[in-house]
Each structure stands twice: as structure tokens, then as C-alpha cells.
Amino acid sequence: MNPADLILLHTHSIMAFIMVLITGGMVLYVIRIADPTPIRNWMAVFYALQTFWQFGDMIRYSLHPSLTGSLFYQLQVSAWFAPALSGVLITFTQVCYLFLEDTFLRERRMVFWFMVLLSAGFVGFNIWNEFRHGSDEVTMQVAAFLYGLFTNIWTMLICLRKAGKLKVRNPRAARGHTYLATIIGLGFILPCLIAIISGFYTPAGYYSYFILLWLGNIAEVLVYITFAVLPANFQVKLVGFTFLSMTTLLLIVTLVFFPPLVPTDLPARLLQQDGLIKLFGIFLGATLLVWLLLPRILQASLTQPVKRLLAGVEQVNAGNLATHVPVNSSDEIGILTRNFNEMTESLKRASDRLTQYAETLEQKVAERTSELQQSLEYLRATQDQLVQREKMASLGELTAGVAHEIQNPLNFVNNLAEVSVELIGELREERGRELRDEELEETLLTGLERNLEKIVVHGKRADGIVKGMLQHSRIGSGQKAPTDLNALASEYLRLAYHGLRAKDKTFTAELLLDLDPDLGKVVVVSQDIGRVLLNLYNNALYATKEKLKRLNGSAAPEPVEAGYLPQILVSTRLETRTSAGQADGRPDNTVEIRVRDNGPGIPSDVLGKIYQPFFTTKPAGEGTGLGLSLSYDIVTKGHGGAIQVDTVPGEFSEFIIRLPVYTEENAAIMR
Structure with missing residues (x-):
């Protein structure tokens, strides 16, 4: 049998081939992650089933229209397409539940078993449609779209509910990522609705299906790589983004020059075969170029220089300031490497100066301590002198007051002493006379006695003042x-x-x-x-x-x-x-x-x-x-x-x- 009677490429088969490449790459990326978290495991199964589903679609849409309704076609739809699509939708709901945070654990498990039962019904319906209903393509597409519509509406509700309950470190950013995942779900819903209402192979149906479904898958990949708890190195991201950009451009070219046709429109599809075959080869060659050649180019010009620079940073962090990273290019990485080498040299010079300074620091500290000790002793001596001066100043004020206060009793003592001397002289003179006046003598003695009593009083007062002064000065x-x-x-x-x-x-x-x-x-x-x-x-x-x-x-x-x-x-x-x-x-x-x-x-x-x-x-x-x-x-x-x-x-x-x-x-x- 001529291969041309078996294979007839379709625009949808080209798209399915591209999706096989993308989802297959995601499988390789996810399974290489060392940490087996629940979302990592479910994503690995999800992308593996999506690869299997898209590969089946690529075969189904590449079959010659004459094979529609054959046993192979019926087995391909009922035993390949339906189970693969069901598995994709089951795992997709689990990924949405686990995205960023497992918020609804019990509900997630219940929904899993509900989706398993629903998928069993979907697979059974496709078997009935193929073997009992006569391989009705429209019935099969409507059933698949309705199943996908229900699943995507449910996943949108999951994301919206989770946005208000996230407890991660940065809930505001996490809510933004969850809303973005909700918008992606809307991108899957719209083409299903449009295709059901207007027909899959109408211009509105196939353009909305191809464009929105394609954008949804690409956005989904970008969101999971960028925001999910799955690490991705720079080279993986760069290769992945490059491949997505290239395939998006080629898909636009495909849709412009080879719009999808009704599978049974054989003459029109034959006219597209040469172009689609060439386009298939371009896709295959571009894919090999991106996946095989680009990583090696990046490895030589980007990844290895960055790794060498990171190794140098780790050595510097470990204390090896003599680290020197070879400069092999004059681009930004080369400039960064040269600046890094200059920085390490400056740090080494500074470290050497610090080491040299530390060797003499002890001696300098001892000298400075001696100087400070001398200054402290001088300050203490000065402070003692000032305190003593203050005491002497207060003592001087007190002494002046004492002198002024003691002046009064001393004046009384002096005056009374002088009067007493005069009284004694008069008494002696009176006693020397022949006719003594005893009354006068008694008066003089009484006055002398009073003076002496006053002298004693004022003397005691002066003595008290002096004692108080001595007590204060002590x-x-x-x-x-x-x-x-x-x-x-x-x-x-x-x-x-x-x-x-x-x-x-x-x-x-x-x-x-x-x-x-x-x-x-x-x-x-x-x-x-x-x-x-x-x-x-x-x-x-x-x-x-x-x-x-x-x-x-x-x-x-x-x-x-x-x-x-x-x-x-x-x-x-x-x-x-x-x-x-x-x-x-x-x-x-x-x-x-x-x-x-x-x-x-x-x-x-x-x-x-x-x-x-x-x-x-x-x-x-x-x-x-x-x-x-x-x-x-x-x-x-x-x-x-x-x-x-x-x-x-x-x-x-x-x-x-x-x-x-x-x-x-x-x-x-x-x-």
C-alpha cells in the first residue's frame, strides 16, 4: 500500500507535533528535579499523559480520511485519545489543587476519585460512539469539549478560591500568580465554547481553538517554570523560552498559509501536503537545532563562564582571596568577570593591610592604653584638685562668716576686759585710801563680777563658733x-x-x-x-x-x-x-x-x-x-x-x- 494512502498531514497534526515537543521537554525537565514533592510528581504524570495524548492526536489527524471508521481509527480514538485526555484532565485538576499550596487536601482527594469515575464514563462513551454509533467525529469532539469545559471551569474555581486563602511567605504575589492561572483556564474554556457553538472547522472555531489553546499551553508552561515550587536553571529557561518563541512564530506562519480544513475535504488537503511536509521538516530541524545545538552554544558562551564565576564567588566566600577567574570573552559576563577579579585583588590587598595592621595592633593598643592611663591619672588628679578647690571655696565662705560672726563676741570680750581692768584699778585705788568706801568697793566688785560673767558667755559663744568651723573643715x-x-x-x-x-x-x-x-x-x-x-x-x-x-x-x-x-x-x-x-x-x-x-x-x-x-x-x-x-x-x-x-x-x-x-x-x- 502506498504511504500516501495512509498518511495525509493536517494543520492540527503539525500543532500536535509541536505540543509533543513542548510537553515532552517538560517531562524531561520535571523528572530531573531531585526533590520529589507532590506537585512535581503530578506535573510529571500530567505532562507525560499530555505528550501521549498529543502524540495520539498527531497520528489521528495525520491519517488518510479513508481510514476514518476503520478498526485502527476506532482503537486509536477509544483506547488512546479518550484515556489520554481523561488522564490529562485528572492530573491537571490535581496540579491546580497543589499549585503553590495544598489548601484543600480533603477536597482534592475526593475530586480525584470523582474525576476517575467521570473519565471512565467519558472513555465508555467514546467506545460506544466508535463501535456502536459509527465513528461520529462531531459527537466525539463535542463530548471531549464538554468534558474539557467542565474541568477547566472547575480548575478556575479552585484557583479563585485559593487566592484568598494562601498562607505562603508572599501572599500578595502568590495571589497574583493564582489569578494568572485562572486566566489561563479561561483561555482553555473560550475555544471549547466557540467550537461547540460555531463548529470546530469554521474559521471562528479552528482559529480560536488553535490560537487560544496554544497560548494557554504556553502560558501554563511559563507559569509553572517561573512560579511553581520547581527550580529551573538559567539555561533551561533560556532554551525553553527560545523554543516557545520559535514554535509560536512557526505556528503563526502555519495558520496564515495553511488554515485548518475539514478532514474529509480531500482535494483541499492534498493541495496543502507539500507545504505541510516542508513545514514539518522545518519544525523538526528547528527543534533539533534548538534542543541540540543551542544548549551547547549556551554551555560554552554562557553557562560555563557563569559557573566559573560562581565557583570563584564560593572560593572568595570560603576565604580564598587569591581566586582568579579566567576571562574568555568581552561580553557582559567577561566584563563582570574582570570586575570580579579586580574586586578580589582589592579585597586581598585590603586583607593584607589588615593582617599587617593586626600584627602591630597589640603594640599600638598597649601604647595607646598607656597614654590613656596617663591621661586618666592626670584627669583624676585635676578632678581631685577641683573638688578640693570647691571644698576650700566653701570653707573660705564659711570662714568669712565665722570671722564675721565671731567678731561680735570678741568685741564684747575685749570691751568688757578693758572695763574690768579699769574697775580693778579703781578698786585698788579705793583700797589704798585711809577712809575706804565699802559700798563703792562692793559696787566695783559687783560690776567686775558681771563683766566676767559676760566674758564667759561671749567666750563660750566664740568657742562654739570655732568648734563648728573646725568640725566643718574636718x-x-x-x-x-x-x-x-x-x-x-x-x-x-x-x-x-x-x-x-x-x-x-x-x-x-x-x-x-x-x-x-x-x-x-x-x-x-x-x-x-x-x-x-x-x-x-x-x-x-x-x-x-x-x-x-x-x-x-x-x-x-x-x-x-x-x-x-x-x-x-x-x-x-x-x-x-x-x-x-x-x-x-x-x-x-x-x-x-x-x-x-x-x-x-x-x-x-x-x-x-x-x-x-x-x-x-x-x-x-x-x-x-x-x-x-x-x-x-x-x-x-x-x-x-x-x-x-x-x-x-x-x-x-x-x-x-x-x-x-x-x-x-x-x-x-x-x-
């Missing part, structure tokens, strides 16, 4: 002891005031005391709290004096004329807790000491810096900037208290000290 031991804070506050206020008046006798201020009589004795380090109070008093007096100068515009102001009188208010309060103190060292109550002046206040931009060491607003030489800093440390660190300031610029400043009050028992624990 370095404190840091031991807390019960102290009368009311007496301490009033005494240091008076001494600070007299110390300032010793320097400026024209300065006067009103000293106000509001002391809590129930305060009692508080366990503190009296020398340290005395320093704190003295610093606050000196600052308050200095502030009011400066405000007075600005108001009067002279160094010797008259406060009464200016309408402003400097005023210092010192108050103490005992804040009692509702529950008694415990033996664990908790304070029983809190004592509050307030020092308020009606000076110029503290500006807001300065308020946050007043406790910083060495910060002062006084002119150079008048302050060290350590007074408030040391006071803050004494109150907070030394006594566990708090110090804060309340001020209104232009009106007043008030420093508030809060100290915990301990019982004798708890004070012993704290000591």
Missing part, C-alpha cells in the same frame, strides 16, 4: 549620726550670710526660717549635709545680690530705694508615712528641706545642666561649677534622697531636698 568619716537639721540649717544660713557681708558690708538680706518643731533628729552625715546647705545658701545669696545690682545699676545699691529686698526662706517639714518603718532598712518618714530665694530664677536653657560637673553661670574665677554636682551626689548617692528645683525666671528659685528618715534601729542597719 574631713567627714561618712558615718551617719542623729543630727538636728533645724539647728544645722539655721546655723549655716547665718554663717553663709555673714560670710557674704564680710566681703560686702553694704549687702543686706531678709533671712526667714520656717522650721518644723516636730522634725527631731535625722540620721545623716552632718558635715556632708552642711556642705549641701552651704552651697545652696551661697548660690541663693549670690543670685539675689546679682539681681539687686541689675535693678539698681551700681555696685553699692540701696535696696529700699530700689523697691527690692533680697530674701532667703528656709523651711523644713516632716512627711509621715501611714505605716511604721520596717527592720529591713526602709525609711520611716521623709524630711523635706526647701531653700527659696527671690532672685532672677534659672533660665530654661540652663535648667537641664545645673547638676553637670564644672557647669557654672558665674564669671571666671568666681565658681568651679562643682557645688551643685557635689550636692547632688551627697543627697542622692550618699543619703538615698532626691534633690529637685522649682523656678520661675525673673521671680524665684527653690531647691527642694528630700531625705529618708530612719529609726535608731534602721539607722544602725544602714550604717
Whole structure:
């Protein structure tokens, strides 16, 4: 029998041949993936069955019309076409269920068995159509289209439902991919509807079927390669995209020059045979060219250079900076390789410099540490000197106050001593007379006795002042002891005031005391709290004096004329807790000491810096900037208290000290 009587190419057989090549390539691509995930296994079966189905279609549409209805044709349709198409649709639904995420596991399994039963019915219907109904081509096509229509509508619904339930890392992108898969399903549905309505071999039917079905298959391949959880190397993608582009172009040429004909239109089909045979050869040659030659070209010009570059990157990551990748081309990869080599050389030079620097780093660190140690010792010595200077400055203020305060009792002692000497002289003179006036002698002795009593009183007062000065100048031991804070506050206020008046006798201020009589004795380090109070008093007096100068515009102001009188208010309060103190060292109550002046206040931009060491607003030489800093440390660190300031610029400043009050028992624990 002449082969021409058996084989007669058709446009659909050319398309089926192209699909065999595409789906067969996908089978090779999928089975080479090492990770056997569920979607990988189902995709392998899906593309294998699609290859088998398209190969059967290629044979069926290439048979001579005279063989339609023959036993071979009937077996080919019922035992090949129908089972293969059924398997494709079953596996396609499973792939859609597994795409990106297995969202509906139970439903997927139920649908699988439902599709198996439906496919069995479809295969049985095709057997009946071929052997009992007389190989009705239209009935077979309508049944296949209806089956495919139902399956694609169902898969579209699967993709739409999954889009809102995905829990992958990037759900927004995943939803976009799922919607794209839905659109691809629509591309399979439209040609089925058009072919059923208008007829498969009408222009609308065959053009929509060929174009939309072709685009749907290509888009499906692109989506699975690009978005599914199946890795694909660059060469596979490039070869695959090149092949898809080439076959799409050739298919367009086929449809333009060889539109599909009704299979029974023998004369018209004979006129197309020479062109279709040549086109078949072109497809076969182009396919061999793409699949055999293109990978080798890419291997030599792209894949191998990229692999060498990746190997170089891995060596650099492993620490081998002496890596050098050979440059075999002048294209972008060659430029990238040269830049990589330059980068590794730069990194090696930098690494060598770092190594060299690290070798001398220990010596440099030792030298720098020695320099820093010397600087630290110098700073400590300087700090000690400044702290001592601040102490001496406060001692000088106190000494001036003591000198001014002690002057009064000393004047009384001197004056009374002089009067007493005169009284003794008069007494001796009276005793030397023959006629002694005993009444006068008694008066002189009484006056002398009173003078001596006053001398004793003023001497004790001077002695108390001197002892207080010595106690203040003595370095404190840091031991807390019960102290009368009311007496301490009033005494240091008076001494600070007299110390300032010793320097400026024209300065006067009103000293106000509001002391809590129930305060009692508080366990503190009296020398340290005395320093704190003295610093606050000196600052308050200095502030009011400066405000007075600005108001009067002279160094010797008259406060009464200016309408402003400097005023210092010192108050103490005992804040009692509702529950008694415990033996664990908790304070029983809190004592509050307030020092308020009606000076110029503290500006807001300065308020946050007043406790910083060495910060002062006084002119150079008048302050060290350590007074408030040391006071803050004494109150907070030394006594566990708090110090804060309340001020209104232009009106007043008030420093508030809060100290915990301990019982004798708890004070012993704290000591």
C-alpha cells in the first residue's frame, strides 16, 4: 500500500507535533528535579499523559480520511485519545489543587476519585460512539469539549478560591500568580465554547481553538517554570523560552498559509501536503537545532563562564582571596568577570593591610592604653584638685562668716576686759585710801563680777563658733549620726550670710526660717549635709545680690530705694508615712528641706545642666561649677534622697531636698 494512502498531514497534526515537543521537554525537565514533592510528581504524570495524548492526536489527524471508521481509527480514538485526555484532565485538576499550596487536601482527594469515575464514563462513551454509533467525529469532539469545559471551569474555581486563602511567605504575589492561572483556564474554556457553538472547522472555531489553546499551553508552561515550587536553571529557561518563541512564530506562519480544513475535504488537503511536509521538516530541524545545538552554544558562551564565576564567588566566600577567574570573552559576563577579579585583588590587598595592621595592633593598643592611663591619672588628679578647690571655696565662705560672726563676741570680750581692768584699778585705788568706801568697793566688785560673767558667755559663744568651723573643715568619716537639721540649717544660713557681708558690708538680706518643731533628729552625715546647705545658701545669696545690682545699676545699691529686698526662706517639714518603718532598712518618714530665694530664677536653657560637673553661670574665677554636682551626689548617692528645683525666671528659685528618715534601729542597719 502506498504511504500516501495512509498518511495525509493536517494543520492540527503539525500543532500536535509541536505540543509533543513542548510537553515532552517538560517531562524531561520535571523528572530531573531531585526533590520529589507532590506537585512535581503530578506535573510529571500530567505532562507525560499530555505528550501521549498529543502524540495520539498527531497520528489521528495525520491519517488518510479513508481510514476514518476503520478498526485502527476506532482503537486509536477509544483506547488512546479518550484515556489520554481523561488522564490529562485528572492530573491537571490535581496540579491546580497543589499549585503553590495544598489548601484543600480533603477536597482534592475526593475530586480525584470523582474525576476517575467521570473519565471512565467519558472513555465508555467514546467506545460506544466508535463501535456502536459509527465513528461520529462531531459527537466525539463535542463530548471531549464538554468534558474539557467542565474541568477547566472547575480548575478556575479552585484557583479563585485559593487566592484568598494562601498562607505562603508572599501572599500578595502568590495571589497574583493564582489569578494568572485562572486566566489561563479561561483561555482553555473560550475555544471549547466557540467550537461547540460555531463548529470546530469554521474559521471562528479552528482559529480560536488553535490560537487560544496554544497560548494557554504556553502560558501554563511559563507559569509553572517561573512560579511553581520547581527550580529551573538559567539555561533551561533560556532554551525553553527560545523554543516557545520559535514554535509560536512557526505556528503563526502555519495558520496564515495553511488554515485548518475539514478532514474529509480531500482535494483541499492534498493541495496543502507539500507545504505541510516542508513545514514539518522545518519544525523538526528547528527543534533539533534548538534542543541540540543551542544548549551547547549556551554551555560554552554562557553557562560555563557563569559557573566559573560562581565557583570563584564560593572560593572568595570560603576565604580564598587569591581566586582568579579566567576571562574568555568581552561580553557582559567577561566584563563582570574582570570586575570580579579586580574586586578580589582589592579585597586581598585590603586583607593584607589588615593582617599587617593586626600584627602591630597589640603594640599600638598597649601604647595607646598607656597614654590613656596617663591621661586618666592626670584627669583624676585635676578632678581631685577641683573638688578640693570647691571644698576650700566653701570653707573660705564659711570662714568669712565665722570671722564675721565671731567678731561680735570678741568685741564684747575685749570691751568688757578693758572695763574690768579699769574697775580693778579703781578698786585698788579705793583700797589704798585711809577712809575706804565699802559700798563703792562692793559696787566695783559687783560690776567686775558681771563683766566676767559676760566674758564667759561671749567666750563660750566664740568657742562654739570655732568648734563648728573646725568640725566643718574636718574631713567627714561618712558615718551617719542623729543630727538636728533645724539647728544645722539655721546655723549655716547665718554663717553663709555673714560670710557674704564680710566681703560686702553694704549687702543686706531678709533671712526667714520656717522650721518644723516636730522634725527631731535625722540620721545623716552632718558635715556632708552642711556642705549641701552651704552651697545652696551661697548660690541663693549670690543670685539675689546679682539681681539687686541689675535693678539698681551700681555696685553699692540701696535696696529700699530700689523697691527690692533680697530674701532667703528656709523651711523644713516632716512627711509621715501611714505605716511604721520596717527592720529591713526602709525609711520611716521623709524630711523635706526647701531653700527659696527671690532672685532672677534659672533660665530654661540652663535648667537641664545645673547638676553637670564644672557647669557654672558665674564669671571666671568666681565658681568651679562643682557645688551643685557635689550636692547632688551627697543627697542622692550618699543619703538615698532626691534633690529637685522649682523656678520661675525673673521671680524665684527653690531647691527642694528630700531625705529618708530612719529609726535608731534602721539607722544602725544602714550604717
